[in-house]
Amino acid sequence: MAELTVHRTRRNPYPVDHWRAPLLEGIIAYQRQGIVPFSTPGHKLGAGADQELRETFGERALFSDIPLGGGVGDTHFGGNALGVAEALAADAWDADRSFFLLNGSSAGNHAFLLASVRPGDKVLVSRDLHKSLLVALILTGANPVYLAPRLHPRLNVGLGITAAEVAAALDLHPDAKLVVLVSPSYCGVASELEGISAISHQRGVPVYVDEAWGPHFQFHPALPPSAMASNVDGAVSSIHKVLGGLTQAAILHVRAGLVDPSRVRTAVGMVQTTSPSVLVLASIDAARRQMALHGEAMLEETITLAEDARRRLQALPGIDVLDGDRLGVDGFDLTKLVIDVDGLALSGYEVEHALRNRFGVGPEMSDLVGIVCLVTIGDTGASVERLVDAFTTISREHYGSGGKRAYLRSSGAVVAPAELALSPREAFFAPSRAIPLEAASGKISSELVIPYPPGIPVLAPGETITADKVDYLREGAAHGMYLSGPADPDLKTIRVVD
Ligand SMILES: Cc1ncc(COP(=O)(O)O)c(C=O)c1O
Structure with a gap:
């Protein structure tokens, strides 16, 4: 060779x-x-x-x-x-060190926090955190101070975290040891990472980004700036989500300085299997090669396909598709189709059922009011045509049919962080019991409960449950809202600290 x-x-x-x-x-x-x-x-x-x-x-x-x-x-x-494959990935994503992960971005979230904070440390964490970041808080015993992303008042979608919000939080919590953000959000909204890095670094605080949904950002200028290019200290991205890696493939990137790469390496070794699948590892390696050599051209095609689909779907009666302009944000992932079907008086679940069973189209996710579809480097004009055709028929059949609109209630208040009675770790290890949801007000949650949308926890372990949150969750569960996290998926009961 x-x-x-x-x-x-x-x-x-x-x-x-x-x-x-x-x-x-x-x-x-x-x-x-x-x-x-x-x-x-x-x-x-x-x-x-x-x-x-x-x-x-x-x-x-x-x-x-x-x-x-x-x-x-x-x-x-x-x-x-x-080691050489990881060095090539570090070069491609602008990192000092990169580590291939076999358990998705989840493993990266666990490893980075284990390497960079200690039990009792204060950490500023964006409130739309994924379950794996909460697990990282439980593993480390760090104390979160949640930063709640503003929600779009009508569309009920998180709008990311601004540099000004991080500056204000650091003023209030000068003893914070780390800033943790989720960017892009599940709906494709990117936070102001460059400004946030600058402000945090002025105070000597490192920034870590869960970029699970953004491994492609590095390779096309029309996409938001990638986390590492925004000068953050660590970022994880799922190569399997929107690039060509096998399921579970992800990479953790590190910038040396405020964070010690050798400690991250040790932590990566602690959270991963000792029998790595080379199928997954080689798929990360191949995805890096593909992106480094051809990423911009491939993504140019992907973005063109997605933008064409967005335009055509937006033109259909009863259907709306999110974009940066509608949300009023600068950073938006153009490849993501977040499709609002509320105007058809159908729930997203009903539309997903029709897409799968009548049209042979499989979306990424559905919720009460919409459907999320990913357009990636694996799509073609024909696959996108199939998606648009299916929606065209559904719109023709249902628009103006007089059905009842899906339930939707602004969740601005209920996703706000509640009083943190215990740290996530204390709440996790405390004895707990399941009680009826309607009796939970005033108790301390030992569970994470995340309704989609907006994918922001209504309850996190250690938080005091309020009557407002109970009402919202009961109403949502009754309407079939998709709830991630709780042990009882119907949320008839919830686990609270005993
Ligand atoms: C924001 C976010 N972070 C982390 C993860 C975990 O990623 P993985 O499934 O690659 O472990 C997800 C999964 O959906 C996610 O949405």
């Missing part, structure tokens, strides 16, 4: 050649060696696997399921194929 040649260098001292894909090459090299393995995995290159599994996956997939240590990782690059 040719030696690594210098293609271009940004931050990294390493020679960089984005044509190379060390882990993918390692799989090929191992297969060529014709080794008879007396090691894991026990299916031995597919020979011992179930017949139907072999037929469904294809022989090549199982033949490529090779161990990293003593296998793919050792074939070349001085036995450090993973």
Whole structure:
């Protein structure tokens, strides 16, 4: 194999050649060696696997399921194929160090917080945090101060966090050790990361971004600036969500200075399996190569497809599609179609049912008033046509049919953080019991309850439950609102600290 040649260098001292894909090459090299393995995995290159599994996956997939240590990782690059692949990713995403993750962005959230805060530390956290960030708070014992994103008054969508809001929070909490943001939000809204980094760094406070939904931002100028390009100290992104990685593939990026990359490396090792799937790792490597070499051109096509779909869907009676102008925000992910079907007097669930069963179209998510669809580098004119055609028929059949509009109530008040009686860790480890939701007012929640939309927790562990929140959740559950987090998915009961 040719030696690594210098293609271009940004931050990294390493020679960089984005044509190379060390882990993918390692799989090929191992297969060529014709080794008879007396090691894991026990299916031995597919020979011992179930017949139907072999037929469904294809022989090549199982033949490529090779161990990293003593296998793919050792074939070349001085036995450090993973290290070289991660260095290439660091270059592509503007980081000092990058770490490949096998348990999605969830693992990155756990690892970064474990590496950067201590029990009892105060952390400013955007309130639209994903469950995995709450788990990170539980693991570390850090005390969150929640920053609630403003909501659009009519569309009930979070509008991100501004630099001014972070500055005000840091004035109130000068002892905060870390700022944690979710950007972009699930609906595609990006926060003011550059300004937030500048303000936080002036005070010596590092910034970490859960960029699970934004791995593509780095590669096209029409998308919001990526987290690392906005000078934050750490960011995680899910390569599997909108790029070409296999499910679970993600990367954690780190900037050295306020955060110690070697401590992050140790923490990544603590939260991950010791038997990494090279299928997932090689898919991250290949996705990096694809983006570094062709990302802008591929995303140009993706954005064109998504914008065309947005325009055509917006023109349909009874249908509205979010964009930066409607929300009044600068940073918006143009590839995301957040489709409001409230004007058809149908719930998003009913539209999803029709899309799947009548039109063979599978959306990402539905809720009471809408549907979220992702347009990615895997889409074509034909796939997008199918989506628009389906909505065209649904709009024709239902617009003006006089049905009842889906329930929608502004949730500005109820997603506001409540009094934090205990830290998430204290609440998690405290004895708890399930009680009827209607009896929960005044008790301390030991659960996380997140209605979609806006994907912002109404309740987080340790918070005192208010009567307002109980009313809102009862009403939402009765209307079939999708609730993520609680042990009882129907929310007839809720777990509270005993
Ligand atoms: C904002 C956010 N962060 C983190 C995650 C977790 O990502 P993963 O599924 O890659 O672990 C998700 C998943 O949907 C998410 O929406």
